[in-house]
Amino acid sequence: xxxRERHQVIKEVGFTGIPIVNVENACSSSGSAFxxxxxxxxxxxxxxxxxLGVEVMPRGPIPSTAFRPWELASGFNVQPANYGNLTVxxxxxxxxxxxxxxxxxxxxxxxxxxxxxxRFQKPVTLEEVMQSKIIATPLRLLHCCPLxxxxxxxxxxxxxxxxxxxxxxxxxxxxxxxxxxxxxxxDLVDSLTYPPAEGFVxxxxxxxxxETGCGPSDIHIVQAYDTVSPxxxxxxxxxxxxxxxxxxxxxxxxxxxxxxELPVNTDGGLMSRGHPLGATSGGQLCEIIMQLRGxxxxxxxxGVKVGLAHSMGAGPNSxxxxxxx
Amino acid sequence: MDNIRHTRPxxxxxxxxxxxxxxLLGHRCxxxxxxxxxxxxxxxxxxxxxxxLEEINLGPEGCIVSFSIVMIAPAGxxxxxxxxxxxxxxxxxxxxxxxGLMARDDLDTLDVGITVTLTVETLYVSDEGMHVETxxxxxxxxxxxxxxxxxxxxx
Numbered sequence: 136x137x138x139r140e141r142h143q144v145i146k147e148v149g150f151t152g153i154p155i156v157n158v159e160n161a162c163s164s165s166g167s168a169f170x171x172x173x174x175x176x177x178x179x180x181x182x183x184x185x186x187l188g189v190e191v192m193p194r195g196p197i198p199s200t201a202f203r204p205w206e207l208a209s210g211f212n213v214q215p216a217n218y219g220n221l222t223v224x225x226x227x228x229x230x231x232x233x234x235x236x237x238x239x240x241x242x243x244x245x246x247x248x249x250x251x252x253x254r255f256q257k258p259v260t261l262e263e264v265m266q267s268k269i270i271a272t273p274l275r276l277l278h279c280c281p282l283x284x285x286x287x288x289x290x291x292x293x294x295x296x297x298x299x300x301x302x303x304x305x306x307x308x309x310x311x312x313x314x315x316x317x318x319x320x321x322d323l324v325d326s327l328t329y330p331p332a333e334g335f336v337x338x339x340x341x342x343x344x345x346e347t348g349c350g351p352s353d354i355h356i357v358q359a360y361d362t363v364s365p366x367x368x369x370x371x372x373x374x375x376x377x378x379x380x381x382x383x384x385x386x387x388x389x390x391x392x393x394x395x396e397l398p399v400n401t402d403g404g405l406m407s408r409g410h411p412l413g414a415t416s417g418g419q420l421c422e423i424i425m426q427l428r429g430x431x432x433x434x435x436x437x438g439v440k441v442g443l444a445h446s447m448g449a450g451p452n453s454x455x456x457x458x459x460x
Numbered sequence: 461m462d463n464i465r466h467t468r469p470x471x472x473x474x475x476x477x478x479x480x481x482x483x484l485l486g487h488r489c490x491x492x493x494x495x496x497x498x499x500x501x502x503x504x505x506x507x508x509x510x511x512x513l514e515e516i517n518l519g520p521e522g523c524i525v526s527f528s529i530v531m532i533a534p535a536g537x538x539x540x541x542x543x544x545x546x547x548x549x550x551x552x553x554x555x556x557x558x559x560g561l562m563a564r565d566d567l568d569t570l571d572v573g574i575t576v577t578l579t580v581e582t583l584y585v586s587d588e589g590m591h592v593e594t595x596x597x598x599x600x601x602x603x604x605x606x607x608x609x610x611x612x613x614x615x
Contacts, residue, residue, distance in 0.1 A: 196535045205471040207538035209561055209583070209594060210530065211547060219528030220548055223572060272529040316507060319557070323526070323548075327555050328494050329507055 144189055159413075161201070162362070162448025163311065164188065165287060166416030166456060170309040172291045182296045186289045188417030192282040197412075201321075201449040215279050216271035217321040218363040223273065225369050228380065233273055235383035237264035239364035240277050242386070243400050246393055247407020249434035254283045254409040278364045283409020287417030289424070304427050307441070308346035308457040312339040313450060320451045336373040339453040340445070344375070347457050349441065351375040354457070356426055356436055357397060358419035358444040361404040371399065374445055374455070398436050401426060416446035416454055423458050470583060470594040474498050476517065482578050483517040484595060486556060490514050495556035520578045522552040524597070527562060527570050540584035540592075550576055550597050563598035575600050 141157050160167040165188030172184035199212045206212065225231065240259060247253040259277055267276040297303045312335045317326030320335075333341070344350050351374065359374070361367035368382040376397060377385055385391060391399040402408060402422040405415065423442035425431045440460045447453040469475075475484050486497040489505035490512040497518060503511045527548025533539070546562040548570075562570055563579060576597035583594045 193535075196532060199535075204538075205474075205594075206559075207536065208470055208540070208592075209547065210534045210539035210541060210545060211559065212536065212538065213528075213530050213532065213534045215532075216528040216530045216547065220526040223526040223528070223548075227572065269529075269531050271531060272527075274528075323559050324557050326494065326507070327551060327557055329492075 141189060144187065160311075160448075160452050160454075161450050162360070162410070162412050162415055163446050163450070163452040163454040164413040164416070165418075166309075166420075166444070166446050166454030167311055167452065169289060169291070169417070169420060169456060170311050170454065173306050173309045176291055176293050179293070182293045184291045186291065186417060188285075188287045188411075188414035190286070190411035190413040190415075191284045192411055194282070197282070199449055213271055214321065215274050215363065217323060218279075218366065219271040219274045220323050221321075221369075222363070222365045225365055226273070229368070229372075229383065230380055231365065231368060231383040233265070234261065235368070235386065236274075236278055236364045237261055238383075238386055239361060239367045240264050240406050242392060243361060243364075243367075243404040243406035246401055246434060247403025249393075249432070250402045250407060251432075253403045253407040254281060255403070255407045274363055274365075280362050280405035281409045283411050285409065285411030285414040285418060287414045287421050289417060289420055302428055304424050305459045306456070307349070307459045308343035308455065310339045310342040310346065310456075311452060311454045312336075312342070313452055318451075321449060322451075334373060335451065336370065336445070336447060336453045337375070339455045340374045340443075343443070343455040343457050347459075349457070354397070354441050354443045355439045356401055356423065356442045357399045358402075358422055358442070359399050359404070360446050361400055361406055362410060362448075364406070367399065367404070370445060370447075374443070393434060393436065401431065401434050401436060412448070416444065416456075419444040419446060420456055420458065423456075427458060427460050465591060466589060467582070467591040467593050470592055471498070475578070475580065475595050478517070480517070481520055482580065483520055484552075484558065484578060486516055486518045486554075487513040488516045488554075493555070495554055497556055497558045516554070518552050518554050518556060518558070521575055521600075522550040522558065522597075524570065524572055524574050524576055525549045525551050525557065526572060529567055529570070546570060548597075561594060561596045563596045566599050569599045571599075 158168040168186045244259045264277040315331035317329045317331045319325040359367045359370040371382045389395045426439045444456045487499045488495045491510040492508040494507040529546040533543050579598045581596045582591040
């Protein structure tokens with residue numbers, strides 16, 4: 136959406152002279168905006184800041200222009216194909232199979248059945264995933280998240296101005312990283328001579344853990360970035376919840392189920408909610424907050440006190456937020 | 461009727477034909493050894509920040525690290541080539557990973573670990589009848605899958 140359109144959203148509510156800043160950071164946009172709001176409150180510049188993620192998506196594949204002109208003319212802007220390349224490498228290095236990838240979709244669509252705001256609220260079977268149309272090998276339609284229009288809003292408030300402390304949720308960490316040198320990500324072109332010692336997703340998670348003083352084992356629920364089903368698996372590994380190559384085994388054991396040791400994408404994730412780019416990470420945070428408040432209804436996980444949300448995207452950017460009761 | 465085939469490259473300076481045949485053109489940093497494709501517009505190395513980039517031939521062949529066969533037309537109308545098509549990454553022995561299209565007639569023989577040779581194909585014919593050419597990677601005939609080690613990046 137353009138700047139003018141975003142201002143119009145607020146105009147409908149009524150202009151007040153309060154500054155409005157448009158934050159464009161691809162799929163991490165609202166996570167990035169959340170971080171800027173958090174920083175301005177931490178710096179005692181403002182007491183209350185509204186973070187609003189709003190997106191109206193075109194139909195069909197995303198016409199990403201985060202590529203050079205010759206790359207666009209070569210057809211390199213097909214994100215499922217870029218993820219397809221990463222998936223080929225991931226399957227080879229991790230031992231995950233196409234069926235493992237399908238199980239991510241099945242889990243998330245099952246969670247989505249319990250989310251009245253999800254775009255898709257019906258489950259899918261293994262056969263349906265494995266027989267859905269091929270988009271870009273090895274990924275099929277049901278390995279890819281659907282697009283959706285969407286909006287998410289969060290109000291951040293300084294500790295001294297909070298009126299209802301019982302329902303308030305604490306921001307424990309909010310981090311944002313860009314690519315480390317040598318890391319290709321969706322550009323696919325990694326440095327062979329100088330590969331990064333640590334990737335930008337792992338870096339954003341490590342910074343968040345250092346900010347909070349807690350580690351992956353202290354997290355109760357996770358909103359991982361399931362833009363394609365394999366990305367949830369490598370995301371969980373990069374975020375430090377398990378070793379490389381272990382996520383698909385834990386998935387099969389039910390570890391990431393709603394009733395498992397570490398429920399992941401409790402609201403159905405992008406697979407069920409859809410992916411309104413600018414609103415996506417705000418939506419992830421809303422789910423964590425509902426779970427922390429015990430207001431998640433049929434999908435409520437018992438005893439949630441700490442939740443982590445991760446989103447990443449073109450740029451590339453990686454944003455991690457840890458919220459606590 | 462003009463029977464001469466008019467061609468133009470998709471982008472200037474990506475490849476060269478010399479005595480050794482077809483080769484991609486890149487930059488190597490004389491200070492740190494990092495290799496880039498395509499050649500960089502600016503003279504500094506984004507790895508070590510020194511202004512010591514030298515032009516080099518990257519060679520005619522490499523090994524497929526990953527690829528994807530695309531079954532849908534890309535959005536945005538930037539791409540005018542055929543669908544399905546494939547693109548992926550090829551590691552060149554000189555120490556650089558290069559993203560490129562795969563030869564259009566060989567989609568069935570693609571595999572991780574096989575050796576591919578550089579060639580030039582018409583990507584599309586422009587409205588003015590110009591054949592717009594680009595470099596592509598073509599699996600070698602009777603290409604045998606190398607060991608998994610060969611598909612891994614050079615340390």
